[in-house]
Amino acid sequence: MATYKFQLNGRPATAESWxxxxxxxxxxxxxxxxxxxKFGCGMGQCGACTVLIDGKATRSCxxxxxxxxxxxxxxxxxxxxxxxxDTIQAAFIAEQASQCGYCTNGMVxxxxxxxxxxxxxxxxxxxxxxxxxLCRCGTHxxxxxxxxRASGAAV
Amino acid sequence: MTTPIVSxxxxxxxxxxxxxxxxxxGRGAAQMAVGSDATLGKPTGINDVDSFLAVHADGSVTVYxxxxxxxxxxxxxxxxxxxxxxxxxxxxxxxxxxxxxxTPDQGSxxxxxxxxxxxxxxxxxxxxxxxxxxxxxxxxxxxxKHFNMKVDPNAPLKDPKTYKVVxxxxxxxxxxxxxxxxxxxxxxxTMPGMMHGRVIHPPVIGAKLMSxxxxxxxxxxxxxxxxxxxxxxxxxxxxWAAIRAARELKATWSEGQALPGxxxxxxxxxxxxxxxxxxxxxxxxxxxxxxxxxxxxxxxYYWPNQSHASLGPSCAVADMREGGLTVWSSAQAPxxxxxxxxxxxxxxxxxxxxxxxxxxxxxxxxxxxxxxADAVLLSRAVNAPVRVxxxxxxxxxxxxxxxxxxxxxxxxxxxxxxxAAWEAEMWVPMNKPGSRPLLSIxxxxxxxxxxxxxxLMTQNADPPYAAGNVRVVAHHIKDxxxxxxxxxxxxxxxxxxxxxxxxxxxxxxAGVDPVEYRLRGLKDPRAIEVIKRTADMFNxxxxxxxxxxxxxxxxxxxxxxxxxxxKQAENxxxxxxxxxxxxxxxxxxxxxxxxxxxxGLIVNPDALRNQVEGLIVQTLSRTLHEEVKFDRARVTxxxxxxxxxxxxxxxxxxxxxxxxxxELPLYGAGEAAAVTVPGALANAIFDATGARVRTAPFxxxxxxxxxxxx
Numbered sequence: 001m002a003t004y005k006f007q008l009n010g011r012p013a014t015a016e017s018w019x020x021x022x023x024x025x026x027x028x029x030x031x032x033x034x035x036x037x038k039f040g041c042g043m044g045q046c047g048a049c050t051v052l053i054d055g056k057a058t059r060s061c062x063x064x065x066x067x068x069x070x071x072x073x074x075x076x077x078x079x080x081x082x083x084x085x086d087t088i089q090a091a092f093i094a095e096q097a098s099q100c101g102y103c104t105n106g107m108v109x110x111x112x113x114x115x116x117x118x119x120x121x122x123x124x125x126x127x128x129x130x131x132x133x134l135c136r137c138g139t140h141x142x143x144x145x146x147x148x149r150a151s152g153a154a155v
Numbered sequence: 156m157t158t159p160i161v162s163x164x165x166x167x168x169x170x171x172x173x174x175x176x177x178x179x180x181g182r183g184a185a186q187m188a189v190g191s192d193a194t195l196g197k198p199t200g201i202n203d204v205d206s207f208l209a210v211h212a213d214g215s216v217t218v219y220x221x222x223x224x225x226x227x228x229x230x231x232x233x234x235x236x237x238x239x240x241x242x243x244x245x246x247x248x249x250x251x252x253x254x255x256x257x258t259p260d261q262g263s264x265x266x267x268x269x270x271x272x273x274x275x276x277x278x279x280x281x282x283x284x285x286x287x288x289x290x291x292x293x294x295x296x297x298x299x300k301h302f303n304m305k306v307d308p309n310a311p312l313k314d315p316k317t318y319k320v321v322x323x324x325x326x327x328x329x330x331x332x333x334x335x336x337x338x339x340x341x342x343x344x345t346m347p348g349m350m351h352g353r354v355i356h357p358p359v360i361g362a363k364l365m366s367x368x369x370x371x372x373x374x375x376x377x378x379x380x381x382x383x384x385x386x387x388x389x390x391x392x393x394x395w396a397a398i399r400a401a402r403e404l405k406a407t408w409s410e411g412q413a414l415p416g417x418x419x420x421x422x423x424x425x426x427x428x429x430x431x432x433x434x435x436x437x438x439x440x441x442x443x444x445x446x447x448x449x450x451x452x453x454x455x456y457y458w459p460n461q462s463h464a465s466l467g468p469s470c471a472v473a474d475m476r477e478g479g480l481t482v483w484s485s486a487q488a489p490x491x492x493x494x495x496x497x498x499x500x501x502x503x504x505x506x507x508x509x510x511x512x513x514x515x516x517x518x519x520x521x522x523x524x525x526x527x528a529d530a531v532l533l534s535r536a537v538n539a540p541v542r543v544x545x546x547x548x549x550x551x552x553x554x555x556x557x558x559x560x561x562x563x564x565x566x567x568x569x570x571x572x573x574x575a576a577w578e579a580e581m582w583v584p585m586n587k588p589g590s591r592p593l594l595s596i597x598x599x600x601x602x603x604x605x606x607x608x609x610x611l612m613t614q615n616a617d618p619p620y621a622a623g624n625v626r627v628v629a630h631h632i633k634d635x636x637x638x639x640x641x642x643x644x645x646x647x648x649x650x651x652x653x654x655x656x657x658x659x660x661x662x663x664x665a666g667v668d669p670v671e672y673r674l675r676g677l678k679d680p681r682a683i684e685v686i687k688r689t690a691d692m693f694n695x696x697x698x699x700x701x702x703x704x705x706x707x708x709x710x711x712x713x714x715x716x717x718x719x720x721x722k723q724a725e726n727x728x729x730x731x732x733x734x735x736x737x738x739x740x741x742x743x744x745x746x747x748x749x750x751x752x753x754x755g756l757i758v759n760p761d762a763l764r765n766q767v768e769g770l771i772v773q774t775l776s777r778t779l780h781e782e783v784k785f786d787r788a789r790v791t792x793x794x795x796x797x798x799x800x801x802x803x804x805x806x807x808x809x810x811x812x813x814x815x816x817x818e819l820p821l822y823g824a825g826e827a828a829a830v831t832v833p834g835a836l837a838n839a840i841f842d843a844t845g846a847r848v849r850t851a852p853f854x855x856x857x858x859x860x861x862x863x864x865x
Binding site: 017018019022023026029030034035036037038039040041042043045046048075076077079080081082085089090092093096097098099100101102103104105108126127128130131132133134135136137138139140141142143144 | 225226227326327329330331332333334335336337338339340342343376393394395396398399464465466467468513514515516544546547761762765766768769770771772773774775776794795796800801802803804806808809
C-alpha cells in the first residue's frame with residue numbers, strides 16, 4: 001500500500017492504493033466518497049468520469065493515482081450543492097438538461113473547463129468543445145442551451 | 156370540494172401507520188431502503204388504495220408506484236397526477252418507485268405505459284381516497300388505520316378545466332441532484348461488507364470454459380475466482396482489484412462459430428426458417444387490387460441489430476444471505492425480475508425483494524437483468540453482498556439487442572394516384588413464452604426460462620392513409636443470431652421508416668407534394684393538425700416533382716417529411732427535416748428538425764418536450780450511425796469507436812410543438828417521436844440527392860453508394 005496526497009475540492013486529501021496504476025476514478029469513488037464521477041467506458045471515450053485536475057477537464061478513468069498525486073482535483077461535488085449550485089449547475093437545472101443523468105457529471109465538468117478557457121464561446125465552439133462527451137438519452141440540445149446560458153448568452 | 160385534505164389533520168392521522176416511519180429526504184425511499192426484510196407489511200395489491208397511497212401525520216402523502224423513472228420525467232408526472240386529485244401542492248407528494256416490498260406490481264415500465272397504466276392507476280386511487288375523506292368521521296380513523304378500501308374504478312376524476320398541477324411544467328426534482336453529482340445511482344450504492352465482482356464473458360458466444368489458471372491473479376490482493384460450470388467471475392474487496400483480476404485471469408475456452416456474421420444479414424433473415432406466419436391485417440383483396448392498379452411499386456427496407464448502448468454499463472448489488480435475497484437494480488421491471496430471481500434461485504417469492512434505483516438510461520431490456528443474476532450468483536458463492544458492474548465491452552457486446560428487421564413493401568396506385576393496394580411483409584424474431592434467458596444462469600448450467608420477445612414489432616406496417624386493400628404479414632423466424640429484446644419503440648421505427656419512405660415514392664409517382672399527398676389520405680382532424688403545424692413551423696415549400704437539388708460547394712440541401720400515428724392508436728406525430736449531403740463523402744448533416752406532437756392530455760409539458768427532443772436525437776443516432784457488428788463468433792462492435800453514437804457537432808436545431816388536449820385520454824410519450832425520424836431523414840436525403848437509402852444506418856459509405864448507384 002502506498003499513500004497518495006492531493007487537494008480535493010480545496011481540502012487536503014489522502015488515499016491509499018495497492019496499485020500505482022489504479023485509475024483516479026476508483027480512488028475517488030471508493031476511497032474518497034466522490035460518486036459524481038461515473039464509470040462509463042474506462043477508455044476515455046465517453047467523458048462520464050471527467051474531473052478537473054488543476055482546473056482542466058481530465059478523464060479520471062485514464063489518470064492513475066500516481067499521476068494525480070500532488071495535484072489539485074475538483075469533482076462535481078466540489079462545484080456546488082442542490083441548494084447552492086454553481087453557475088453551470090444552475091444552468092443545467094434551469095434548462096432541465098438531463099434525462100437519466102449518468103453523463104451529466106462529464107457534461108458539467110467539461111463545460112466548466114471550457115468556459116474557464118473561453119468564457120463567451122459561440123454555439124459551434126461549445127459543440128466542438130463537448131464533442132468528446134457522449135449522451136445516450138439525446139439531451140444534446142438542452143445541454144448546449146445550458147452551457148450557452150451559463151456563459152451569459154441569451155437562450 | 157373546496158376544503159383541501161391537508162387541513163383535515165385528524166383524518167390524516169389515519170394514514171397507513173406502517174409507512175409513516177420511513178423518511179423521505181428529497182428522493183423516493185426506494186433509493187434509501189437498505190436491508191432484506193421482504194415482509195414489511197405494507198399492502199401492495201393492485202386493487203387496494205393502501206397499495207398506492209399513505210397519508211402522513213404532517214399532511215403529506217406518499218405515492219407508491221411499481222413504474223420507474225428511467226430518466227423520462229415519470230417521477231414528477233405521477234406526483235402531479237396524484238396531487239391534482241388530492242388537491243395538494245405537488246411538493247407535498249412523495250414518491251416511492253419500483254420497490255417490490257412497497258409498491259404494487261403495475262407491470263414493466265415499457266411500451267410507453269408509465270403514465271397510461273401507472274399514472275392512471277395512481278390517479279384513480281387518489282380520487283378514491285379523496286372521495287373517502289369526504290365520508291369519513293373521526294371515529295372511522297382512530298388508531299392509525301389503513302384506508303382498507305378498494306380502488307373505485309368509478310371514483311370521479313377532477314374536471315380538466317380546473318387542473319392546477321397537471322399540465323404545468325413542474326421541474327423534475329431529481330435534476331438538481333443530477334446536476335450536482337448527488338443523485339444516487341445503483342452504480343453508487345454501497346453497503347457494509349459489500350464485495351466487488353466482475354464477470355468474464357467467453358471469447359465466443361456459447362463457448363464452454365475448459366480451464367482456469369488461478370495462479371494468474373495471485374499477485375492481486377484479496378481476490379478470488381468463482382467458477383460455476385462455464386460461468387466465470389472474480390470477487391474482490393477492492394473494485395480495481397476485481398477489474399484487474401478479470402482482465403488478467405487466464406482461462407481457456409472451447410472454440411465455436413455460432414453466428415452468421417452481420418454482413419449481409421438481411422439475406423440470412425429472408426431465408427431463415429419460419430416458426431409461423433401471422434396475418435396482421437387483411438382488408439379487402441390486395442391481390443386483385445394490385446392486378447388492377449395503374450402503377451405498382453416494390454421496395455425492401457432493412458433495420459440492423461442495435462444495442463441499448465447505455466452510457467453506464469449495467470450494474471446491480473445483490474445480498475443473498477440467511478435464506479432471503481435483496482437485489483438493488485435499475486431494471487425496467489422490478490417485479491418481473493423479482494419473480495424470475497425467485498424461480499431461478501429457488502427462493503420463496505416472499506423472501507425476495509428487488510429495489511429499483513436509478514441507473515444509466517435503459518431503453519428497454521438492456522443488461523440490467525443479466526447483471527442482477529451475476530450479482531446473485533456471486534453473493535450466494537461468497538456469502539456477502541456483491542456489486543457487479545459490467546465493463547464497456549460487456550454492455551455493448553452482451554446486452555440483449557434490438558433485433559434486425561426486414562420489410563418488403565408493395566403498393567398499387569390507381570389512375571388518380573390513390574393507394575389501391577398495400578402489402579407489407581416483415582421478418583421478425585418469433586415470440587416464446589417466459590423470461591429471457593440470463594447469460595450467467597445458462598453458463599452456470601442452471602434451469603431457467605428460455606423465452607423470447609422483443610416488443611410489439613408488427614404494428615405500423617400498414618399506411619395511416621386511405622388505402623382500399625391492405626395486407627400485412629409477419630414471418631416469425633425461429634433463429635435470431637443475437638439474443639433479442641425490446642429496444643425503444645420496438646419494430647415500429649423500422650416499420651414507419653419503410654411506410655413513410657415508400658409513401659414518399661408514391662407521392663412522387665402521383666406527382667403530388669409529399670405533405671399534400673399525406674393530407675389527401677387522412678380524415679382524422681388530429682392527424683391533419685400535426686401535419687399542418689409541422690409544415691407551418693418548418694416553412695415547408697410544396698414541391699410537386701421532387702428532383703435532386705443543385706450542388707453547391709459539393710453539398711446538396713434537401714427536405715423530408717414523415718407522419719405516423721403510434722401503434723395506429725396512440726400519439727399523432729409529424730416531422731420535417733432539413734439535411735445537407737456531402738456528395739463526395741456521403742456524409743449526411745441534419746440541420747433542423749420540426750415536430751408537432753399530440754399525445755392527448757399533457758401531464759408535464761417540459762418533461763414531455765425533453766422526451767420528444769431526446770427521441771429525435773437518439774433516433775437520429777440510431778438511423779445514422781448504429782449497427783451491431785458481429786463475426787462468426789462474437790460481437791465485434793464493443794466500444795464507442797466501433798459502435799459510434801451521435802455527438803454534439805451533429806446535434807440539429809429542434810423545434811417542437813406540443814398539442815395539449817386536456818379533455819382526452821393521455822398517451823405515453825416515451826417512444827412515439829422516434830418513429831418518424833428515419834423516414835423524414837431518408838426522404839430528405841432523396842430530395843437532396845435523388846438517391847433512396849433503404850438500409851439503416853445511413854453511413855457515409857452507404858449514402859455515397861446510393862448516390863453513385865443512382
